[in-house]
Amino acid sequence: MSSSQIAVIGAAMAGIIAARKLSAAGFNPQLFEKSRGSGGRLASKHSEMGRVNLGAQAFSADDPQFIQELHNWQQAGWVECLESDTRQWTGTPYMSALTRHLLGTIKTHFACEITSLDYVTDGWLLYDQHQQVHGPFQQLIVAIPAPQAQALLSHCAPKFAAHAGAVVMQPVWMVALGFKQPISTPDNLKRLNNSTIAEVIHTPLSAQHPMQSLMLRASHSWSTEHLEDQHEQVIAALTDALAEQLDSPMPVADSAFAHRWRYALGALEKPLTLLADAQRGLYIAGDWCGYGDVQSAWHSGQQAAQQVIDNQDTVFKPKQPC
Ligand SMILES: Cc1cc2nc3c(=O)[nH]c(=O)nc-3n(C[C@H](O)[C@H](O)[C@H](O)COP(=O)(O)OP(=O)(O)OC[C@H]3O[C@@H](n4cnc5c(N)ncnc54)[C@H](O)[C@@H]3O)c2cc1C
Known part of the structure; x- marks a missing residue:
């Protein structure tokens, strides 16, 4: 178990998958989510019609690792294959139930929009919409859509912000x-x-x-x-x-x-395997780093968490504030 403080911004597929993997590895990540619920573009809404999926209605999988994961989730009753097309999966009984199950008991600050970041000697400070400060965190995963990532990273990580800025959503x-x-x-x-x-x-x-x-x-x-x-x-x-x-x-x-x-x-023209600054403990995830779909979000969350785990020792060195 590590004493390193880890924050993940964005409680949807990419961010939750990263946080789950970190939790499973013995870390204690904290998620920050601007909405009142989890799911992002896999959100569902309660209505007179019952629960309605607002974003993706289904998603496809061709990566064997992701398919294996989906079979695990299927056994847990969190997803099902569509009868009409068995390569297509959907959350059951609705999409946001899947992300809620995946989130489990991981500590999440809902209705908490991170509006700016600061890198100081002992890690990352996160400022929310009420100017409340969270941190310092020695490692930070930013798992939000490209336009929002561009705005958030422009001050502290302009190179990553430029990548995000290249995505047309x-x-x-x-x-x-x-x-x-x-x-x-x-x-x-x-x-x-x-x-x-x-x-x-x-x-x-x-x-x-x-x-x-x-x-x-x-x-x-x-x-x-x-x-x-x-x-x-x-x-x-x-x-x-x-x-x-x-x-x-x-x-x-x-x-x-x-x-x-x-x-x-939307996604980058050429998928990037990783946007990471291991020295400062900053990792970027989200569907836009891959092909702009659920499978890519899952993949990027996995990869970001793996980097955090692999780079645990690097980030404890003294650092320069930005
Ligand atoms: C209408 C529609 C149809 C789609 N159809 C398909 C499909 O058929 N197949 C498929 O594979 N994919 C589909 N997608 C895309 C799929 O939903 C996404 O690829 C995937 O859900 C993205 O997950 P993510 O975690 O990368 O990002 P998101 O789901 O966008 O999650 C980002 C999270 O970060 C939060 N956030 C943003 N900024 C901040 C901030 N500053 N502070 C705190 N929190 C913040 C957001 O509220 C959100 O919860 C569709 C999407 C839509 C909208």
Whole structure:
């Protein structure tokens, strides 16, 4: 067991995986998360329709290590393979349940946005939105989306900030529609030939879902063009685009909401195996270091934690403040 203090910023797939690996190795990491819950882009929302996944609805895996991990999670009842495509996985009963299970009892400061960092002689100081200071931490993993990483690192790690700044993140609008009366959904709903809607996910009525629901994911081009639209406008536009594709008229939804992801998808042009400054105990993780997907987030979290473990001795040397 080490006395080194370790902080991880971002309680979603990359950050939680890093923290889990560190905990398993006998460390006692602390997570800092700006939202009130875990999951990031794997978040789910409680609604009249039941729990609805707001970001990724499913994810794929082709890395044997990740697949092995998924089988472990499947045994624990945290994920399942989709019947329609067995290479696709989803959190069960919803995505954020997976990250909540993964987080377990790891110490997490929720609603705590880290707005600046300082590197001092005995480690990293983290300042939150209330100017409260946390630390010093001898090792720090930053596991947040590229635009936020760029802003946070620009002062203390400008080279890493420049890498993050090179990532172009695409926005995505999501719209959830709930129906109390059963509606008929064509089989080809998932593959709509539509420039506005990229994907439609149908969730049938069940004990957990008191309404039948359709989750519409707007295309990147439409989301970019309509980024600043009002939520009501987006609901109306996507509903109209869907209705155009259906053979029979669509009933008015009994419940609807929209969610905007300003930074949904994106990654470096060339994946980096690692962004690390072992001397100062700073490690960067997140899906954008790989291919911008869940598997990459998992991988980067694993790698960052491994680096922390491997570099334990390096970071106790006297250091220069930045
Ligand atoms: C609509 C949508 C569809 C998607 N579809 C797929 C798909 O089909 N397949 C797939 O593999 N992937 C998909 N993805 C991408 C996938 O969700 C991400 O690759 C993955 O979840 C990223 O995990 P992460 O931990 O790297 O980042 P995030 O999930 O973004 O987590 C970062 C966390 O850091 C927190 N944070 C940010 N800044 C701060 C700060 N300053 N202080 C404290 N906390 C902070 C955030 O609140 C967040 O919880 C989709 C994403 C979206 C939005």
